[in-house]
Amino acid sequence: MHIPDGFINAPTSLAAGAVAAGGVGVSLRRAAQTLQERQAPLAGLVAAYIFAVQMLNFPVAAGTSGHLLGGVLAAVLVGPWAGCVCVAVVLVVQSLLFADGGLTALGLNITNMAVVGVFGGWAVFRLLRRVLPATRTSVVAASGIAAGVSVVLAASAFVVEYALGGTGGAPVSTVLAAMVGVHTLIGIGEGVITALTVGVVLGVRPDLVFGAADIQAPLSVRPEPAPEEVR
Amino acid sequence: MRARNLRLFLAGGLLVTAGLALVVSGFASSSPDGLERVAEDRGFLETARDHLFADGPLADYVVEGVGNERLSTGLSGLIGVLITFGLGLALFALVRSRRPGGGTGRGPGPRGSGPARGSGPAQAPGSGPKPTRAP
Numbered sequence: 001m002h003i004p005d006g007f008i009n010a011p012t013s014l015a016a017g018a019v020a021a022g023g024v025g026v027s028l029r030r031a032a033q034t035l036q037e038r039q040a041p042l043a044g045l046v047a048a049y050i051f052a053v054q055m056l057n058f059p060v061a062a063g064t065s066g067h068l069l070g071g072v073l074a075a076v077l078v079g080p081w082a083g084c085v086c087v088a089v090v091l092v093v094q095s096l097l098f099a100d101g102g103l104t105a106l107g108l109n110i111t112n113m114a115v116v117g118v119f120g121g122w123a124v125f126r127l128l129r130r131v132l133p134a135t136r137t138s139v140v141a142a143s144g145i146a147a148g149v150s151v152v153l154a155a156s157a158f159v160v161e162y163a164l165g166g167t168g169g170a171p172v173s174t175v176l177a178a179m180v181g182v183h184t185l186i187g188i189g190e191g192v193i194t195a196l197t198v199g200v201v202l203g204v205r206p207d208l209v210f211g212a213a214d215i216q217a218p219l220s221v222r223p224e225p226a227p228e229e230v231r
Numbered sequence: 232m233r234a235r236n237l238r239l240f241l242a243g244g245l246l247v248t249a250g251l252a253l254v255v256s257g258f259a260s261s262s263p264d265g266l267e268r269v270a271e272d273r274g275f276l277e278t279a280r281d282h283l284f285a286d287g288p289l290a291d292y293v294v295e296g297v298g299n300e301r302l303s304t305g306l307s308g309l310i311g312v313l314i315t316f317g318l319g320l321a322l323f324a325l326v327r328s329r330r331p332g333g334g335t336g337r338g339p340g341p342r343g344s345g346p347a348r349g350s351g352p353a354q355a356p357g358s359g360p361k362p363t364r365a366p
Binding site: 042 | 237240252262264284285316323327330
């Protein structure tokens with residue numbers, strides 16, 4: 001899913017760069033307001049985890065592989081704002097140090113995976129949570145389904161960029177069909193990995209899962225200690 | 232107690248993450264991914280240009296100079312995990328330290344004798360772990 005340099009022309013890449021900068025900028029600001037203390041180190045771990053699992057390409061069809069994008073995973077664990085920042089950090093590291101994803105395509109890749117993937121997927125997650133009963137199982141299921149959909153959304157975002165500024169001659173409709181087809185398969189893997197990971201964290205530290213904050217066990221009777229208790 | 236649990240959780244999570252990057256990555260599929268496959272099938276793969284840093288020491292997830300392919304990929308992954316984790320920690324700590332309403336000044340990293348707003352509210356009494364950033 002990482003776009004190399006050259007696929008998309010300069011004007012479209014620049015426009016995507018603006019979208020990416022705006023999305024990540026707003027996310028940074030909102031993360032600063034909303035991220036809880038105990039979730040800050042978790043967000044670092046989520047970024048590292050996404051980096052690692054993105055290396056684990058799994059086969060999806062003859063001669064084709066896919067890997068986790070991680071947008072919904074990050075959003076469910078630390079919230080969409082910090083989640084967007086997590087995925088963007090991963091993409092920057094990959095592009096600068098690992099030559100994975102073109103430098104001029106960084107804005108495109110951040111737009112697709114950190115903005116569309118995270119916020120699109122998060123919207124699906126919220127929708128599913130509203131329909132499903134308020135249980136941990138629902139959170140896991142909603143995470144998995146939303147993650148799968150988010151891959152198709154990110155792939156569709158690429159097709160939009162290709163339609164606007166693709167340098168190759170392939171007709172947009174065939175690119176759309178091919179991208180959605182293969183990324184539906186990859187989305188299944190994304191859903192499984194996301195559901196498994198969210199399930200494990202929910203089992204170990206449910207209080208750390210942003211997307212399950214509403215269904216914490218009724219333990220939080222004790223109020224937060226006041227900041228004045230320092231001395 | 233809680234804080235120690237959190238630290239334990241983070242350590243465990245980092246260990247799993249490092250293991251995935253170091254060991255499991257060597258067994259990942261090397262087939263082209265979805266986008267690359269589509270680009271190839273639809274005939275626009277050749278519009279790709281070489282990455283500017285294609286000769287970098289970690290380019291394409293191998294460590295320059297390490298011959299064994301799996302080990303090379305694994306090591307590059309481990310390096311990437313540590314860099315990403317460090318970068319993430321630093322960024323989110325910085326972001327939180329500059330949160331609006333923090334009151335004291337505008338520089339990153341509050342210091343001085345006042346309650347260190349940036350390093351978070353105090354822990355529950357008795358739990359004792361000091362804020363790691365306090366001087």
